[in-house]
Amino acid sequence: xxxxxxxxxxxxxxxxxxxxxxxxxxxxxxxxxxxxxxxxxxxxxxxxxxxxxxxxxxxxxxxxxxxxxxxxxxxxxxxxxxxxxxxxxxxxxxxxxxxxxxxxxxxxxxxxxxxxxxxxxxxxxxxxxxxxxxxxxxxxxxxxxxxxxxxxxxxxxxxxxxxxxxxxxxxxxxxxxxxxxxxxxxxxxxxxxxxxxxxxxxxxxxxxxxxxxxxxxxxxxxxxxxxxxxxxxxxxxxxxxxxxxxxxxxxxxxxxxxxxxxxxxxxxxxxxxxxxxxxxxxxxxxxxxxxxxxxxxxxxxxxxxxxxxxxxxxxxxxxxxxxxxxxxxxxxxxxxxxxxxxxxxxxxxxxxxxxxxxxxxxxxxxxxxxxxxxxxxxxxx
Amino acid sequence: xxxxxxxxxxxxxxxxxxxxxxxxxxxxxxxxxxxxxxxxxxxxxxxxxxxxxxxxxxxxxxxxxxxxxxxxxxxxxxxxxxxxxxxxxxxxxxxxxxxxxxxxxxxxxxxxxxxxxxxxxxxxxxxxxxxxxxxxxxxxxxxxxxxxxxxxxxxxxxxxxxxxxxxxxxxxxxxxxxxxxxxxxxxxxxxxxxxxxxxxxxxxxxxxxxxxxxxxxxxxxxxxxxxxxxxxxxxxxxxxxxxxxxxxxxxxxxxxxxxx
Numbered sequence: 025x026x027x028x029x030x031x032x033x034x035x036x037x038x039x040x041x042x043x044x045x046x047x048x049x050x051x052x053x054x055x056x057x058x059x060x061x062x063x064x065x066x067x068x069x070x071x072x073x074x075x076x077x078x079x080x081x082x083x084x085x086x087x088x089x090x091x092x093x094x095x096x097x098x099x100x101x102x103x104x105x106x107x108x109x110x111x112x113x114x115x116x117x118x119x120x121x122x123x124x125x126x127x128x129x130x131x132x133x134x135x136x137x138x139x140x141x142x143x144x145x146x147x148x149x150x151x152x153x154x155x156x157x158x159x160x161x162x163x164x165x166x167x168x169x170x171x172x173x174x175x176x177x178x179x180x181x182x183x184x185x186x187x188x189x190x191x192x193x194x195x196x197x198x199x200x201x202x203x204x205x206x207x208x209x210x211x212x213x214x215x216x217x218x219x220x221x222x223x224x225x226x227x228x229x230x231x232x233x234x235x236x237x238x239x240x241x242x243x244x245x246x247x248x249x250x251x252x253x254x255x256x257x258x259x260x261x262x263x264x265x266x267x268x269x270x271x272x273x274x275x276x277x278x279x280x281x282x283x284x285x286x287x288x289x290x291x292x293x294x295x296x297x298x299x300x301x302x303x304x305x306x307x308x309x310x311x312x313x314x315x316x317x318x319x320x321x322x323x324x325x326x327x328x329x330x331x332x333x334x335x336x337x338x339x340x341x342x343x344x345x346x347x348x349x350x351x352x353x354x355x356x357x358x359x360x361x362x363x364x365x366x367x368x369x370x371x372x373x374x375x376x377x378x379x380x381x382x383x384x385x386x387x388x389x390x391x392x393x394x395x396x397x398x399x400x401x402x403x404x405x
Numbered sequence: 406x407x408x409x410x411x412x413x414x415x416x417x418x419x420x421x422x423x424x425x426x427x428x429x430x431x432x433x434x435x436x437x438x439x440x441x442x443x444x445x446x447x448x449x450x451x452x453x454x455x456x457x458x459x460x461x462x463x464x465x466x467x468x469x470x471x472x473x474x475x476x477x478x479x480x481x482x483x484x485x486x487x488x489x490x491x492x493x494x495x496x497x498x499x500x501x502x503x504x505x506x507x508x509x510x511x512x513x514x515x516x517x518x519x520x521x522x523x524x525x526x527x528x529x530x531x532x533x534x535x536x537x538x539x540x541x542x543x544x545x546x547x548x549x550x551x552x553x554x555x556x557x558x559x560x561x562x563x564x565x566x567x568x569x570x571x572x573x574x575x576x577x578x579x580x581x582x583x584x585x586x587x588x589x590x591x592x593x594x595x596x597x598x599x600x601x602x603x604x605x606x607x608x609x610x611x612x613x614x615x616x617x618x619x620x621x622x623x624x625x626x627x628x629x630x631x632x633x634x635x636x637x638x639x640x641x642x643x644x645x646x647x648x649x650x651x652x653x654x655x656x657x658x659x660x661x662x663x664x665x
Contacts, residue, residue: 302472303509307523307575308498317522321513399513 089114093121104365111368119369120376123360127373130195130351130359136187139178140198146175147201155391157398168209175202191270195351197380199270203342203352207277208335214278215285220315222286223293234286241283246344249276254348273345281338288330292323325399332392336385353377419626420448423579423610424469429478431464438464439475440635448578451611453621453642456631457657462614465631466581469612470501483578499527502572506584508564510556516543516567517552520574528575535574542570546600562593566600573604580604582613616661618646630654 058068091110095103107116120127129140150171153159159167179198182188194202221227221234241249253276254269261267296319304314324331346355357377361370424446431439438461446452454462467473468480471487471494480487482497511519520539524530530538543549546566548559556564565585572580582601586594598620605611605624615621621628622642629639632653638645649655 297507297509299505299507299509300511303503303505303511305472306470306498306501306503306505307571308495308527309523310495310527313526317526318511322511325513 085113086115091116091118094118102365104369107369115372115375116369117372119360119366119372123363123366123373124376126196126360127353127356127377128196129198130356131193132195133187133189133193136181136189139181139186139189140194140196143175143178143198144201146171146178147198147205150205151387172206191268194270196356197353199345199350200339200342200353202270203274203277203345203350204339206274207281207338207342210278211281211285211338214282215289216320218282218286219289219293222290238283238286241280242287246276246280246341247347249280250344250348252276269348270350273348273350277338277342277345281334284334284338285331288327288334289323291330292325292327293319295326296323325396328392328396328399332388336388339384339388340381353380419450422446423448423483424612425479425481426465426468427479427481429465429468429475429480431461431468431473431475431477438634439468440633442478442631442634442636444629444636444639446579446610446612449608449610450626451605451609451624452613452627452629453625454612454614454629454631455616455618455621455657455661456637457660459633460631461634462631463583466583466612466614469579469581470498470503472503499575500578501581502575502577502579503581503583504565504568504572504585506587508556508561508568508588510564510568510571512556515553515555516548516559519556519567520571523571523575539570539574542573543567545573545603546570547596560593561589562596565589565593565597569597569600569604579610579612582611582615584614584616586615586617618642618661622646630657632657 059065089110091107091114094106094116097103102118102122104116104118107118110116125134125137128144129137132140150168153167154164175198177183178186179194179202180189180191218234218237221230222238224231224234250273253272257272258267300318300322301314304318309317343352343354345352346358351359354377357373361367361373366373422445424444426442426444429439429442430437440461442461442465444452454466456462464473468475468487469482475487483500485493485497487494487497510516511522514522517536517539520542521532521535524535524538525532528535540549540552543552546569548563548566548570551559551563551567556567559567569580569585585601586597589597594617598617601611601613601620602624611624613620613625625642627639628642628645630637630645630651630653638649638651638654645654646658649658
């Protein structure tokens, strides 16, 4: 897999010949890929026509004939008749303008909504800082602890003169980000331990425990784990002990994600050549040094794509918490649509929600691709 | 065998035993891969182990630092017996360096980091000191200029020399070589063998599994021939190559020599 390096000295005396004309440039690319036979030309033209038509139709609906605002009555009720009239031809973005704060922040007290908004900004800032490799040091853990504590104080209040807000009133994007961020941040280290435990040869009891855990959790749907956490778990607790709903859902998400991530990590551990383990052993490295310095850095790098795939999956799976009565982003979209004047404009709301989800997920996948490239530099085998 | 050792002892080359294998047996499942293997290696002694593939020579050498676990018999290295006791194992692995057929450098670390890793984490050496030490060994294997590259950017011969330097950075008392040149192109074999010869001249205790008979002749005090899991014959390189006693060794030598 080594690359052939062409150096000046390796060019034969005859010199390099230029490739024949018509082999390079955008026209050559088009000819080779889209118009190389009558069948492919026909397919290109047909698909081009269909794509163009759909794009024109969408732009027409979403922008040209779209209605951006609607008048309000004296009582503050929106008058959506203009939207109703334009139903088939134009989008009604007024619903977003009217409902975006409900969708983003749920039933959080209206005048306090700068707090969840600031939390979202903090979350995004945390992601950006964590993504930069020059911040990958011990201090990063401190930054996480401080930021996440700040987020909880902001959301919950009761400190520093902030009004207390019970987490029953939390909702929308902060709930999604809290569940996903805590879920992945706790599940990932846990999954590494489980994967290592599952591969352990010296501790059969630990191995059995890890196998049972992974197989049990993977064997049931996330919904049933969430139900267990919200309905059954309190039954097992002594009377008077009440762990709140959000925390229970969070634990369920962590346990579920960790089981899946553990299998991804285990795949990475298995794909490392045995020689790496032996070389580390032969140098006298302890188990944890070997694992932390030699095995995990390589194994985790190998599984970046499936790892990010799982992260993305879990980011979206957090929307399932609606079934135990938590109001995440998607659920708040549904709640917004239950308002009678806006009931028939679900397309617009779902498109807006999709844009938010795509924004986060695309950022993740794009980042992972860059990371793969960067970590792979200079060490191709 | 004892004759050889006493002969070497007499001229003051070989010191007290540092590796002792006493009736070592090992099975993979039902397959008996080491049969009553007994061998003693003295300090500063250089032993070459040869034999056809599947003869158990690699398994034997890997038992010495417990990459493989033997089931019967006794292995004592540097005064410590190899058992399940992890602390004893750590002590032994610190004193025994190993070089593998497939180099097994850590591809995610630079050459320098490969060399400083164990001194820093196992010997608790300060980083600057470990780097100085690593550079001195990289100079010795003649590739100091590659220190900041990654293993994937080096040729096979260079990688194997780094592997030797990496093992030496732990200042081991004993070096084990498991077919160090078998994965190399012919033009790279020499540079690795030269490094090993230099190491031998410095008085390192070496056990080397190899088919390089020229190397054996040049540096080995003793050659051990293994076949089907047992030691068939051993002696000085001269007596082994010029006057083989057993049919199996004669056959092996004829095959090896035909190949060269």
